[in-house]
Amino acid sequence: MSAPLVRSPVHLAVSLDGAGRYDPGYFVELARLAEQGTLDFVTLGDSFAKPGLDALAVLSRVAPATGRIGLVPVVNTTHTEPFHVSSAVATLDWVSRGRAGWSPEVSTSEAEARLFGRRPAARAAELWHEAREVADVAAKLWDSWEDDAEIRDAPTGRFIDRDKLHYVDFEGRTFSVRGPAIVPRPPQGHPVTVVDATAAEPRAAAVRHADVALVRTQDPLAARTARGELRDRTRAHGRDPERLRVLGSLPVALSTTADAVELAGLIGDWHEEGAVDGFHLRLADPERDLALLVKATVPVLQHRCLLRRFYPGATLREHLGLARPVNQYATAGGGRHERD
Amino acid sequence: MSATENTSATKKQIHLAAHFPGVNNTTVWADPRSRSQIDFSSFEHLARTAERGKFDFFFLAEGLRLREHKGRIHDLDVVGRPESITLLSALAAVTDWLGLAATVNATFNEPYETARRFASLDHLSGGRAAWNVVTSPDAFTGENFRRGGFLDRGDRYTRAAEFVATARELWDSWGPDGVPRPFAHHGQHFSIEGKFGVPPSPQGHPVVIQAGDSGEGREFAAAAADVIFTRHGTLEAGRAFYADVKGRLAQYGREPDDLKIMPGVTFVLGDTAAEAQEKAAEIRHQQVSPQNAILALEQIWGRDLSAYDPDGPLPAVDPDPDSALVQGRVKITNALEIAAKWRALSEAKGLSIRQTVIETTGRQSFIGTPETVAAELDAFVQGGAADGFILVPHLTPGGLDDFVDQVVPRLQERGAFRTEYSGSTLRSHLGLRTPVWKG
Numbered sequence: 059m060s061a062p063l064v065r066s067p068v069h070l071a072v073s074l075d076g077a078g079r080y081d082p083g084y085f086v087e088l089a090r091l092a093e094q095g096t097l098d099f100v101t102l103g104d105s106f107a108k109p110g111l112d113a114l115a116v117l118s119r120v121a122p123a124t125g126r127i128g129l130v131p132v133v134n135t136t137h138t139e140p141f142h143v144s145s146a147v148a149t150l151d152w153v154s155r156g157r158a159g160w161s162p163e164v165s166t167s168e169a170e171a172r173l174f175g176r177r178p179a180a181r182a183a184e185l186w187h188e189a190r191e192v193a194d195v196a197a198k199l200w201d202s203w204e205d206d207a208e209i210r211d212a213p214t215g216r217f218i219d220r221d222k223l224h225y226v227d228f229e230g231r232t233f234s235v236r237g238p239a240i241v242p243r244p245p246q247g248h249p250v251t252v253v254d255a256t257a258a259e260p261r262a263a264a265v266r267h268a269d270v271a272l273v274r275t276q277d278p279l280a281a282r283t284a285r286g287e288l289r290d291r292t293r294a295h296g297r298d299p300e301r302l303r304v305l306g307s308l309p310v311a312l313s314t315t316a317d318a319v320e321l322a323g324l325i326g327d328w329h330e331e332g333a334v335d336g337f338h339l340r341l342a343d344p345e346r347d348l349a350l351l352v353k354a355t356v357p358v359l360q361h362r363c364l365l366r367r368f369y370p371g372a373t374l375r376e377h378l379g380l381a382r383p384v385n386q387y388a389t390a391g392g393g394r395h396e397r398d
Numbered sequence: 399m400s401a402t403e404n405t406s407a408t409k410k411q412i413h414l415a416a417h418f419p420g421v422n423n424t425t426v427w428a429d430p431r432s433r434s435q436i437d438f439s440s441f442e443h444l445a446r447t448a449e450r451g452k453f454d455f456f457f458l459a460e461g462l463r464l465r466e467h468k469g470r471i472h473d474l475d476v477v478g479r480p481e482s483i484t485l486l487s488a489l490a491a492v493t494d495w496l497g498l499a500a501t502v503n504a505t506f507n508e509p510y511e512t513a514r515r516f517a518s519l520d521h522l523s524g525g526r527a528a529w530n531v532v533t534s535p536d537a538f539t540g541e542n543f544r545r546g547g548f549l550d551r552g553d554r555y556t557r558a559a560e561f562v563a564t565a566r567e568l569w570d571s572w573g574p575d576g577v578p579r580p581f582a583h584h585g586q587h588f589s590i591e592g593k594f595g596v597p598p599s600p601q602g603h604p605v606v607i608q609a610g611d612s613g614e615g616r617e618f619a620a621a622a623a624d625v626i627f628t629r630h631g632t633l634e635a636g637r638a639f640y641a642d643v644k645g646r647l648a649q650y651g652r653e654p655d656d657l658k659i660m661p662g663v664t665f666v667l668g669d670t671a672a673e674a675q676e677k678a679a680e681i682r683h684q685q686v687s688p689q690n691a692i693l694a695l696e697q698i699w700g701r702d703l704s705a706y707d708p709d710g711p712l713p714a715v716d717p718d719p720d721s722a723l724v725q726g727r728v729k730i731t732n733a734l735e736i737a738a739k740w741r742a743l744s745e746a747k748g749l750s751i752r753q754t755v756i757e758t759t760g761r762q763s764f765i766g767t768p769e770t771v772a773a774e775l776d777a778f779v780q781g782g783a784a785d786g787f788i789l790v791p792h793l794t795p796g797g798l799d800d801f802v803d804q805v806v807p808r809l810q811e812r813g814a815f816r817t818e819y820s821g822s823t824l825r826s827h828l829g830l831r832t833p834v835w836k837g
Binding site (some may be wrong): 080081082086105106107108109110111112114115116118119120121122123137138139140141142145146148149150152153154155169170172173174175176203208210212214215216217218219220223232233234235236237238240241242 | 427428436437438442461462463464470471473474475476477478479480481483484485487488489490491492506507508510511514515517518519521522523541542543544546578588589590591592593595596597687688689690
């Protein structure tokens with residue numbers, strides 16, 4: 059089955075990854091710039107093995123200093139506790155008032171395993187299987203509180219209706235979680251799951267769990283093929299492919315305004331070919347490239363009506379045109395608080 | 399202790415911290431002024447209030463499993479809270495001076511990741527991070543984690559001590575040349591090696607807090623902590639505790655000032671003493687709802703007492719010492735003794751179940767006019783019973799407003815509390831030395 063052609067607008071995201079910055083002001087300025095360009099979200103990489111701050115904490119620090127931009131940290135699922143992952147991502151969604159996402163990654167290296175001393179290094183296939191389980195249990199924990207669980211009913215003295223809190227009783231290959239979550243269901247229901255689906259193992263995770271799949275390629279035909287495959291496999295897993303956004307992940311270096319205008323042309327071309335739903339731009343030098351992108355690429359795209367001029371919504375799901383998920387535990391008549 | 403009058407120049411300074419209202423019945427959620435326990439605006443309000451009052455730090459507790467009672471989730475108190483480091487990273491954006499203390503469990507975390515997260519918070523806040531190290535009591539909490547299972551009491555503290563020591567090794571592992579040096583730690587609980595991913599943070603080591611009054615807790619604090627979060631008692635009990643803990647420091651080569659003793663306290667203010675007492679009684683009445691009174695009794699008795707009338711007499715049956723009725727709370731070990739005490743009180747004063755619970759639990763620490771509360775707090779500190787206080791307001795998020803507006807100025811007038819922050823880091827607010835680099 060071939061995928062329907064991509065419609066406007068283009069979804070745009072940028073990576074803020076760069077060399078060794080530790081001052082919060084740097085990240086705040088970049089995120090504000092991305093917000094000025096009405097981008098959907100920024101991503102920030104994370105690795106235990108390379109120098110850098112905890113990405114989720116950085117974007118949490120950025121959250122109150124911004125108002126609309128989506129915030130998507132990479133979160134390693136190999137050496138962390140799934141329960142903590144779920145709590146931290148839910149909390150990022152609370153502090154950003156519904157702008158959080160997360161991008162699961164795995165650590166295959168022996169060097170990273172030795173930093174934890176808890177389990178030996180393992181193969182990507184095994185660790186991505188575990189990452190899928192982490193994504194699964196995270197969604198269950200986010201749903202373990204129904205949206206209207208807090209009742210504050212003075213006559214009966216009850217703060218919550220405990221029938222609206224649920225044990226998840228998850229049994230994975232390498233871990234189990236009883237639940238419920240300690241954090242109430244986050245504003246977006248589920249923060250947005252972004253998976254770099256370039257390689258086979260994470261692609262298998264993306265078709266099951268991703269709201270946004272990134273595909274690293276510089277060839278629009280390859281991107282279009284990947285998008286078609288992702289959508290077909292998503293459907294095969296019983297999910298609606300209209301609820302998956304596939305973004306081409308491109309390395310970008312802009313030294314002049316001409317480069318930035320050329321990028322707008324490339325984005326327009328890919329879009330016309332129906333290759334992808336949008337782009338995740340991996341900037342070589344975020345400070346330089348993002349300024350040019352916002353100054354010169356964005357206005358061209360806006361002029362061609364390929365990019366919004368303002369944010370019509372407040373949450374990352376709204377930017378992406380993704381519905382707030384129905385709670386998997388909600389009792390009969392559940393979903394009455396869901397909006398589409 | 400000197401009998402001469404302290405002048406403001408030399409007077410011992412009080413340290414203050416603000417505890418976000420927690421998931422227990424100190425927090426009154428049924429009051430019309432009570433707001434969300436999870437919206438960021440509530441945390442922002444309380445943190446900004448504390449910073450307006452020149453507080454040393456803001457404190458967040460942690461829970462890793464919802465409490466249960468009679469095999470079901472406990473529903474009478476506030477339930478649910480954010481993950482603390484993530485929340486404090488966000489608060490760093492809306493405050494400039496206030497210290498930010500996160501409770502993070504040493505049983506269900508690993509040193510590399512925890513050291514990295516606190517170093518990150520310290521960078522993101524410009525040197526305002528603190529880590530309240532706690533240990534977990536039981537397999538009940540473990541059901542949410544990879545490691546599952548149970549550590550017995552002794553192991554909990556040896557793991558926590560080795561955990562903190564390992565974190566300090568990581569924080570010290572970068573050379574003065576700004577290059578990470580390989581570390582290797584091989585101990586009883588952790589065997590790890592590699593390079594630490596975060597350069598030295600503004601405080602070098604985030605401030606370490608230890609919560610708990612047990613013998614192991616005191617020893618751990620004396621060896622490794624900068625602040626001890628203790629329970630409040632009388633002035634005499636406070637003095638004894640203070641002397642005991644400060645006395646343990648020398649054997650670790652530390653000075654008495656290297657560890658700040660900060661009891662968690664509650665307060666009620668009124669325009670007159672009588673009004674304050676009246677408000678205090680009213681708050682206790684709100685805190686102990688009829689349902690909460692039965693629950694408090696069940697926690698002691700370890701039995702289902704739902705058939706009892708909260709306005710009636712105490713049960714004649716004795717507590718069950720082996721009960722597993724309550725999960726996720728500190729275990730009560732002297733139930734028979736407490737029950738006997740409560741019965742005696744109830745009989746002597748003719749009190750119902752609810753009245754008995756109100757009378758025996760949760761009496762506020764400081765009740766009075768702003769003037770008398772300021773004087774009492776000052777007396778505790780000048781009298782060698784504390785270095786300061788962790789204030790636990792009963793209302794979210796406005797519970798600290800009156801204290802900051804009315805008590806703080808009086809502490810300042812007494813020369814016992816700062817009128818401006820003099821440094822930018824939490825270590826500086828607390829008067830703690832920069833840790834000696836042991837790289």
